Amino acid sequence: MAALRTMAAMAAVALVGHVQATERPLPPCLDPFQPFVYSGCFQDTGSPQILPYRSSAPSDTMTVEKCTAECKGGGYRYAGLVYYGVCYCGQTVNGPAVADSECKLPCNGNSTQTCGGDDIFSVWTDPTFEPVEDVTIEDYDPIGCYTDDSPVGRALAYRQDQLDGATLTTEKCLQACRDGGFPFAGTEFGGECYCGTVLANDTSAVPAGECDKPCNGNPAQTCGGSARLTLFVADELQSLQPCGYEPPVSSSTALPPSSSTSTSVPPESSTSSTTPITSTTTTSSSACVSTTVVPPECEYKCGKWCSSPLPDWDDVKTCKNAWSTCALQVASCFKHAGWPDVLDCFDFGEWCSDISKYCDSKPWGGCRKGDFWGKKPPRGGPKPPTTITITTTCAPATTTTNGPNTTTTTKSSSTSKCPIPTPTNICVQPSSKHYGYGPGKPVGGIEMPVVTCNDLADDWPRYPFKGYNDVDSRKCRKYQRSQCGGACADACKEQYEDCVDVYAEGCRRKGHRGRDTSASASYFEFAHAVEKRTYRWNDSYGSAVYKCKAQYIDCLKENKGVTGAGKCPKWDGC
Numbered sequence: 001m002a003a004l005r006t007m008a009a010m011a012a013v014a015l016v017g018h019v020q021a022t023e024r025p026l027p028p029c030l031d032p033f034q035p036f037v038y039s040g041c042f043q044d045t046g047s048p049q050i051l052p053y054r055s056s057a058p059s060d061t062m063t064v065e066k067c068t069a070e071c072k073g074g075g076y077r078y079a080g081l082v083y084y085g086v087c088y089c090g091q092t093v094n095g096p097a098v099a100d101s102e103c104k105l106p107c108n109g110n111s112t113q114t115c116g117g118d119d120i121f122s123v124w125t126d127p128t129f130e131p132v133e134d135v136t137i138e139d140y141d142p143i144g145c146y147t148d149d150s151p152v153g154r155a156l157a158y159r160q161d162q163l164d165g166a167t168l169t170t171e172k173c174l175q176a177c178r179d180g181g182f183p184f185a186g187t188e189f190g191g192e193c194y195c196g197t198v199l200a201n202d203t204s205a206v207p208a209g210e211c212d213k214p215c216n217g218n219p220a221q222t223c224g225g226s227a228r229l230t231l232f233v234a235d236e237l238q239s240l241q242p243c244g245y246e247p248p249v250s251s252s253t254a255l256p257p258s259s260s261t262s263t264s265v266p267p268e269s270s271t272s273s274t275t276p277i278t279s280t281t282t283t284s285s286s287a288c289v290s291t292t293v294v295p296p297e298c299e300y301k302c303g304k305w306c307s308s309p310l311p312d313w314d315d316v317k318t319c320k321n322a323w324s325t326c327a328l329q330v331a332s333c334f335k336h337a338g339w340p341d342v343l344d345c346f347d348f349g350e351w352c353s354d355i356s357k358y359c360d361s362k363p364w365g366g367c368r369k370g371d372f373w374g375k376k377p378p379r380g381g382p383k384p385p386t387t388i389t390i391t392t393t394c395a396p397a398t399t400t401t402n403g404p405n406t407t408t409t410t411k412s413s414s415t416s417k418c419p420i421p422t423p424t425n426i427c428v429q430p431s432s433k434h435y436g437y438g439p440g441k442p443v444g445g446i447e448m449p450v451v452t453c454n455d456l457a458d459d460w461p462r463y464p465f466k467g468y469n470d471v472d473s474r475k476c477r478k479y480q481r482s483q484c485g486g487a488c489a490d491a492c493k494e495q496y497e498d499c500v501d502v503y504a505e506g507c508r509r510k511g512h513r514g515r516d517t518s519a520s521a522s523y524f525e526f527a528h529a530v531e532k533r534t535y536r537w538n539d540s541y542g543s544a545v546y547k548c549k550a551q552y553i554d555c556l557k558e559n560k561g562v563t564g565a566g567k568c569p570k571w572d573g574c
């Protein structure tokens with residue numbers, strides 16, 4: 001109930017509206033965090049806006065969890081959901097409470113949750129903030145003179161235009177920011193006041209002398225300079241557990257057990273492959289994979305991940321199909337292989353590229369899978385498939401599954417083709433000169449999952465697009481044409497997660513590999529395997545995560561306008 005009282009107080013100060021906001025979106029919080037608590041149903045009177053920051057996260061899949069992660073990522077205290085799932089964030093709730101029954105619309109992403117009403121917000125509160133009432137302007141500490149107004153935007157997003165610039169003092173600005181619940185406050189050019197939840201990352205401290213303008217309302221005080229902020233921060237208004245916060249480890253973490261020599265399970269020998277030899281024909285009318293294969297269930301193996309077998313080929317066209325099938329699986333390898341074997345996924349990606357090169361090379365004796373297998377066998381999996389029949393028809397399949405020695409061919413009445421989409425991403429890899437990433441050279445070499453045409457015939461009319469992040473295409477997320485932007489946002493996010501899990505993790509372990517106990521191989525083998533991939537990775541864990549984040553934010557920005565227009569126009573024309 002304290003939260004409710006807090007908000008009633010907030011509503012009372014609603015007359016101070018921020019006239020101008022130039023928010024630079026931050027990524028959602030992907031780390032675990034203490035859940036927001038439901039705080040009631042509030043009305044948006046429009047002026048001022050009930051919560052000033054509108055998240056760009058797609059509303060058609062919105063849930064309470066997603067919205068609170070957005071707000072947590074931006075350092076906000078409140079999250080609000082309106083009209084089936086539009087997500088807003090803010091430091092204060094500027095509107096009156098109404099009966100809970102007014103919040104009655106289901107959330108698009110989870111219909112058991114409530115996403116406000118029409119101009120009515122379901123409001124959730126981050127419980128890791130202290131009440132604003134306890135904070136006064138005395139709690140703001142001066143932290144110096146800082147740059148502002150970079151080409152990218154403002155250092156603090158919320159300009160307080162309701163204050164009269166001609167009479168501005170430091171106290172007036174601090175009071176406005178305090179009332180708005182903002183931990184950061186800054187004065188500039190004698191008469192401007194800005195508040196912020198966070199300080200933009202391209203802001204830097206400069207010599208105090210560069211803040212050289214007296215405050216218009218009190219010449220004895222300094223109010224910034226030209227594109228220079230006199231900056232203050234009230235730690236009391238920041239979350240006690242911001243995104244990424246890790247609870248202090250309990251005192252029982254004294255020393256690692258000195259004799260950790262009992263390496264018990266030899267990981268290799270335990271599960272010898274006693275897979276029942278039932279030929280798993282991957283036929284389903286929807287899957288449109290009417291190939292009958294005597295299957296190696298696991299063709300290429302990286303740790304906990306196994307590739308799905310590539311179709312047979314005997315000419316350039318079918319060879320390219322195999323390459324596509326291969327390349328579309330790379331993202332799932334990064335997602336599932338597990339450390340440290342995930343480093344082998346780079347080899348898998350190269351192996352796929354080798355297939356493409358092989359297709360183009362006009363090999364002497366014909367372009368055949370068997371030939372390529374002889375030269376570059378897939379790693380880790382069992383023997384190559386012995387009998388393969390590929391058919392290029394799909395739909396109503398009538399295949400029976402038999403022993404491995406019988407190959408059954410599909411008969412089909414349908415004439416529709418079974419395209420394997422080319423692995424050309426409709427989403428764009430962003431570039432940054434500063435961090436050195438760009439197309440073909442993502443951070444850590446980890447590409448984003450491919451979003452391209454849906455390969456499943458019966459899905460295609462409604463969902464022409466698909467994000468390929470699973471070896472089983474049916475488990476991949478599919479998208480309507482209007483959702484391409486969201487599809488790319490999902491791909492950006494997944495790239496970010498892989499970037500942190502693989503690249504940043506690799507950077508971290510590089511320095512600590514001697515202590516690694518999760519490695520299955522011996523120390524030296526492990527060190528070698530890691531070293532082979534990571535010796536060029538010279539970031540620290542922190543700077544690696546920072547790069548991953550920078551790439552993620554750019555990725556979201558870069559892909560906002562992706563529409564998929566002209567892409568995947570017909571199912572068999574992908």
Ligand SMILES: *[C@@H]1O[C@H](CO)[C@@H](O)[C@H](O)[C@H]1NC(C)=O
Nearest residue numbers: 063064065109110111112113
């Ligand atoms: C939907 O929301 C309910 C209530 O918050 C939760 O218990 C459930 O797990 C959610 N379902 C999904 C699929 O997230």
Ligand SMILES: *[C@@H]1O[C@H](CO)[C@@H](O)[C@H](O)[C@H]1NC(C)=O
Nearest residue numbers: 277401402403404405406407
């Ligand atoms: C071939 O398949 C049949 C039926 O599944 C089985 O009875 C027979 O033993 C198999 N032959 C070989 C050589 O595997």
Ligand SMILES: *[C@@H]1O[C@H](CO)[C@@H](O)[C@H](O)[C@H]1NC(C)=O
Nearest residue numbers: 436536537538539540543544
């Ligand atoms: C990593 O190494 C590259 C060249 O090998 C260098 O350009 C870059 O500055 C280094 N980065 C760090 C963080 O040391």
Ligand SMILES: *[C@@H]1O[C@H](CO)[C@@H](O)[C@H](O)[C@H]1NC(C)=O
Nearest residue numbers: 152201202549550551553554
């Ligand atoms: C930091 O600033 C750079 C340049 O303005 C921007 O590209 C990047 O996305 C920002 N990263 C974070 C984590 O805010």
